Amino acid sequence: MKMTSFKMKKRLDELFKHDDWSTSFNREKDTYRIEWKDTKQGVTINIPNVISKHEQRGEKALDELVFHVSESLKIMHEEHELEGKEKHIFPVIRATSFPKKSKAGIPLAYTEHTAETNVYYALDLGTAYQLIDENMLKEQGWTIDRLKEISMFNVRSLSVEPRKDTVADNDFYFIATQDGYDASRILNEAFLEEMKANAVGEVLVAVPHQDVLIIADIKNETGYDIIAQMTMKFFAEGRVPITSLPFVYEDKKFEPVFILAQNRPVDKKGEKE
Structure with a gap:
């Protein structure tokens, strides 16, 4: 019997129970959101997609979901500095339709690339990465040119064995x-x-x-x-x-x-x- 959205919502309530997080269910959009109580920053999950993955892969799919969402929330709540972490800054390609601001409304650092793509910049954190915004650049006293130069140097160090x-x-x-x-x-x-x-x-x-x-x-x-x-x-x-x-x-x-x-x-x- 296929799991309903309401049953999956109940399951997610159990999985994402945390003293510092709040959760909400949007019945109309069939989405589930987990966010920090203090900053309201968070992650929105499409429940039908979760149900589909759960039907295909069982509990492993939910374990992976919890891991990735928890990592994302953790990154949102940390203060990250660029100075001293130059080797961990990389460019990432995104469509031109990709948001130009973070969910907190802060402009993201990016440069134009082609008619279809832009280049954003990411601080690699190991299991995930954080897109660099203009506030981070200002705090470090960095220019977009310096960010670009460092990231381009690093991307050339990545293996290319097609x-x-x-x-x-x-x-x-x-x-x-x-x-x-x-x-x-x-x-x-x-x-x-x-x-x-x-x-x-x-x-x-x-x-x-x-x-x-x-x-x-x-x-x-x-x-x-x-x-x-x-x-x-x-x-x-x-x-x-x-x-x-x-x-x-x-x-x-x-x-x-x-x-x-x-x-x-x-x-x-x-x-x-």
Whole structure:
């Protein structure tokens, strides 16, 4: 018998019982929220998603939920300094629709990247990370340029050992280490230039979600269809989706493209290239 939202709410009440937290259930939106009593900062959970995961994986799904939510709440309630933690600052790629402010209303530190993506900056805390906001920069006396420089240096230190698949004579390279910064490797210009130098055809790059970077060496028209379908599938399945559009990588720049069934890339005006 399928668990109802009300029964799951009761279960979550037990799991998130804490002297310093308050919980609430929004019946209309079918969501459950846990927040700190003093700051009102918190996490909102989609109950149907929790029920679905519980049906698939049982108690393990709830154990993981409690761990991730507790970690998130803990991070929210800590004071974090950037000075002395330079090695733990990394860039993260997000869609341009991603919020520009934290839930507390503080502007987040970010820079523009492509027509589809922006670069935010994160302080890695081990089991999770915290997005850096403008208040943190002011407190440390840092500029956005310094933040960018440090994070770009660190992203270049991450391993880049892609897995290769060849489909219809087109080569596809995947980086999916699950370290939280797979998509961020699109910012490793030296790596992309190396891939470009070794490519036979046109190089397309995709960041459909946070946990994967796809680089494609497209050698024939079938390759365009494959990368389009692949990117859409990854985008739909990603935990933190970014963009379903691949990019043409040329002259160290990224140009997002729509790809139609005719196998040819089409620019945003709908004209075949």
